[in-house]
Amino acid sequence: MSVFTDPHFDSHEQVVFAQDAASGLRAIIAIHDTALGPAVGGCRMWPYASDEEALADVLRLSRGMSYKNALADLPLGGGKSVIIGDSRTDKTEALLRAFGRVVESLGGRYRTAEDVGTSVADMDIIGQETRHALGRSQGRAAIGDPSPYTARGGLAAIKAAVRHKLGRTTLVGLRIAIQGVGHVGAHLARLLTAEGAELVIADVNTDQVRAVAEETGATPVEVERILSLAADVVVPCAMGAVLDDQSIATLNTPIVAGLANNQLAEARHGPLLHSRGILYAPDYVANAGGIIAVAAENAGMTDLEQVTAKVDAIERTLTTLFERADSEGRPTADVADSMARDRLARAHGTLRQGTGEQHPPRRLAG
Numbered sequence: 001m002s003v004f005t006d007p008h009f010d011s012h013e014q015v016v017f018a019q020d021a022a023s024g025l026r027a028i029i030a031i032h033d034t035a036l037g038p039a040v041g042g043c044r045m046w047p048y049a050s051d052e053e054a055l056a057d058v059l060r061l062s063r064g065m066s067y068k069n070a071l072a073d074l075p076l077g078g079g080k081s082v083i084i085g086d087s088r089t090d091k092t093e094a095l096l097r098a099f100g101r102v103v104e105s106l107g108g109r110y111r112t113a114e115d116v117g118t119s120v121a122d123m124d125i126i127g128q129e130t131r132h133a134l135g136r137s138q139g140r141a142a143i144g145d146p147s148p149y150t151a152r153g154g155l156a157a158i159k160a161a162v163r164h165k166l167g168r169t170t171l172v173g174l175r176i177a178i179q180g181v182g183h184v185g186a187h188l189a190r191l192l193t194a195e196g197a198e199l200v201i202a203d204v205n206t207d208q209v210r211a212v213a214e215e216t217g218a219t220p221v222e223v224e225r226i227l228s229l230a231a232d233v234v235v236p237c238a239m240g241a242v243l244d245d246q247s248i249a250t251l252n253t254p255i256v257a258g259l260a261n262n263q264l265a266e267a268r269h270g271p272l273l274h275s276r277g278i279l280y281a282p283d284y285v286a287n288a289g290g291i292i293a294v295a296a297e298n299a300g301m302t303d304l305e306q307v308t309a310k311v312d313a314i315e316r317t318l319t320t321l322f323e324r325a326d327s328e329g330r331p332t333a334d335v336a337d338s339m340a341r342d343r344l345a346r347a348h349g350t351l352r353q354g355t356g357e358q359h360p361p362r363r364l365a366g
Contacts, residue, residue: 013033022098027082035344037074040076040134042080046084046087071343072310083117103129104131113135135293139297151187157281157286157287164323170195171196173196175198175232176234178201180239181202190215201226238260242263243256243273257286271331285336
């Protein structure tokens with residue numbers, strides 16, 4: 001396995017491979033860019049088929065966090081971690097504590113939080129070994145589960161996309177298809193129901209689908225049908241890489257605005273959506289609500305009104321992005337990448353000019 005030649009490497013600052021024989025921990029931490037601040041990103045626990053697959057995932061996710069934090073105007077860099085294993089059978093307190101010691105050994109360059117396969121309770125355990133676990137249940141500025149903030153930001157993203165593409169200021173009566181109704185998807189389903197949308201949902205967890213359907217009145221469908229259903233908005237909220245040649249060819253919607261990470265299987269799929277006239281809300285812009293909340297905890301903030309206002313500002317950020325994409329005749333995914341890279345380049349330029357300040361002050365910018 002070669003890190004430097006991996007197509008997703010993209011000049012990462014640091015990649016850490018960690019193993020603890022006693023607990024069975026095998027983990028990778030990727031720090032992509034710290035020009036804006038310490039790297040912050042969740043810890044994903046997943047039974048990857050190979051070490052190469054785990055490496056590719058953590059590198060893609062880490063770069064995505066750099067872009068996400070940059071476009072959310074946060075004083076944070078981008079990083080991510082993965083633990084190789086099945087969270088349902090392999091997760092133990094010893095394994096989580098071992099991971100916490102690895103995080104602590106980095107001296108704050110990387111700060112972790114929950115992601116797929118990890119939870120608030122896991123962050124509490126990891127936090128027994130490191131000062132750099134966020135999204136915990138206790139503490140002066142602890143925000144707990146960031147999923148409600150992610151969902152709130154998703155609602156803002158959908159509103160921006162609907163207004164821009166459909167010219168509508170409400171979601172009443174719109175048919176919205178949600179792929180994945182776990183923590184984030186379920187919260188989003190409740191918010192969309194309150195807005196008057198008609199929901200169609202799917203998830204591999206049939207019990208979760210049943211519960212969300214009973215609560216919201218959503219119509220359940222088979223997982224393999226959800227992306228191709230006729231809908232006003234399709235909302236991927238499950239795993240990444242769901243937008244590929246096959247799925248894009250069968251999309252029957254004018255808008256894709258979901259909260260899963262890395263929805264595009266390859267970079268070329270952004271232009272492919274554009275060529276089909278489908279408005280795509282770039283995932284790392286739409287799903288930034290959770291990291292905004294985590295950033296507030298990292299900064300020791302307790303003003304939740306300021307946090308929610310910044311989450312709601314995702315609607316304004318996407319509106320600006322959509323308008324720029326239209327004026328330049330470019331895919332929204334490409335424009336988002338350009339905007340993020342520009343902000344990172346400015347941060348690196350400031351460092352090169354010798355200001356002596358490696359990281360911006362600890363605050364929630366914007």
